[in-house]
Amino acid sequence: MNPENVRMQKILKQMNVQQIKTNMKMKNVIITSFILALVLSSCADKNQTPAAPPPPVLPVAAITSANTTTDAEYPASIQGTVDVEIRPQVSGNLERVYVDEGAYVTKGQTLFKINERPFREQLNNALANLHAAEAALINANLEVDKLTPLVQNKVVSDYQLKTAKASQKIAAANIEQAKAMVGSARINLGYTTVTAPVSGYIGRLPKKQGSLVSATDVEPLTNLSDVHEVFAYFSLGETDFINFKAQYAGNTIGDKIRKLPPVTLVLADNNAYPQTGKIDMVDGQFDKTTGAITVRATFPNANGILRSGNTGRIRLGVQHDDAILVPQSATVEMQDKIFVFTVSKDNKVSKMPITIAGKSGVNYLIKDGVKSGDQIVLSGIDKLQEGQVIQPEKSTKVAQVINQK
Incomplete structure (x- = not known):
């Protein structure tokens, strides 16, 4: 090999080695600078206080x-x-129911009808007793009228006249008693028709047509509310x-x-x-x-x-x-x-x-x-x-x- 060429190769190798060393130094400087910048930045963040909202x-x-x-x-x-219980005042069979539950009724309107035949017969019997009592009073009056002049003329003793007058009073009292019985019978007959005492709304109807009702029943026929x-x-x-x-x-x-x-x-x-x-x-x-x-x-x-x-x-x-x-x-x-x-x-x-x-x-x-x-x-x-x-x-x-x- 030519000596000149050998010398040139040695020079080139030395230049390459020198370049590599220079590059490595530059890299170390850059890395060191970057790390230093990070450290300084971290320290700055730690020392800085965040702004309060x-x-x-x-x-x-x-x-x-x-x-x-x-x-x-x-x-x-x-x-x-007015909240009133409608109750029967006489006993008997409930013959008719004229209203429905919840209906509005007026004062005096008929609500129920109880079988009236027994009470009508009681009225007839009371009337008969009244007529008999009236007849008895007539006889007592006649007896008094007959004895009065006889006593005045001293034909009979006044004892008989006093007895006749007592019988007359008894007959009059019997008439009053018979009239009271007639009145009571009429009232009971009237009770067979049950009417509304006030205007208002009908409640429940626990008793239906044909039921036996009595004044002593615990449950009323219905309730009526004004x-x-x-x-x-x-x-x-x-x-x-x-x-x-x-x-x-x-x-x-x-x-x-x-x-x-x-x-x-x-x-x-x-x-x-x-x-x-x-x-x-x-x-x-x-x-x-x-x-x-x-x-x-x-x-x-x-x-x-x-x-x-x-x-x-x-x-x-x-x-x-x-x-x-x-x-x-x-x-x-x-x-x-x-x-x-x-x-x-x-x-x-x-x-x-x-x-x-x-x-x-x-x-x-x-x-x-x-x-x-x-x-x-x-x-x-x-x-x-x-x-x-x-x-x-x-x-x-x-x-x-x-x-x-």
Whole structure:
């Protein structure tokens, strides 16, 4: 091999080795710089504090006091103005039934007919006895008329005349007795026709045509209810009754009743009866067993919507002066307790338990827990925590929420 070529190859090998070393040094520098940058970046992230989220913006209102009315409800039972049992007053076979169950009848309308033949015969017998008594009186009168002149002329002794007059009185008394028997027989005959004592609705008919009925039967022929007006009876406890009396002016219960506002009847489907009623009676004494007193309200019922035996609730309005009101939407219930979130001067919220005295529309009537002037959060309270800072938002709608009923 040419020596020149050998020398050139050695020079080329040295250059390649040098290039490789240079490339490796560059790679090490780049890797070192990258690692250093990562370390510096990591340290910078650790030392940097994350930005805190801004406090939530929530509507806040000041609690105010106002005159308001709350509703108190009491279970009530409904009866017609007249609820009467229709019973037979004589015994016999039920010959005819003229009405059907649930029918509306008018006063004096015939409802039932009991077989009258035995009672008609009793009347005939009583009339016969009356006629016999009348004939006996005629004979007694004739005897007295005959003996009177004879005694005056001293033909016979006055003893016979006195005896005749006694017989005359007995005959007159027998006539009166016979007339009473006729009257009794006529009454019993009249009892065979059973009529409606009042206008109203017929109840169930347990006795059918052909049944044997008696005045001593446990079960009546039917029930008749006059429901053109209905009575709703409900009870007030002693405390409620004291508050009830104290709320209205008047020296007597009668004076207070006349000044009572109308009351509402809430039916079993939770709908209010379309017509209001009037309290017109308070019982004379408390029930010793229940410690409650019975009160009666009267409701018009021209369309017959209400019937005897209906149930419902009487809703009474109770007036409260300077009451503390809080919207129900501004409260949260936890473990059978109700809370509101009050706002301090530094905009921190505190969960405050409240005591509810009643409801007025969409508001709670507050007995204890907050006072007039306290700031409370109106909405968005589900995720609030004790001591959390908020940004209060006040608007013109706040007063409308508080005062809405």
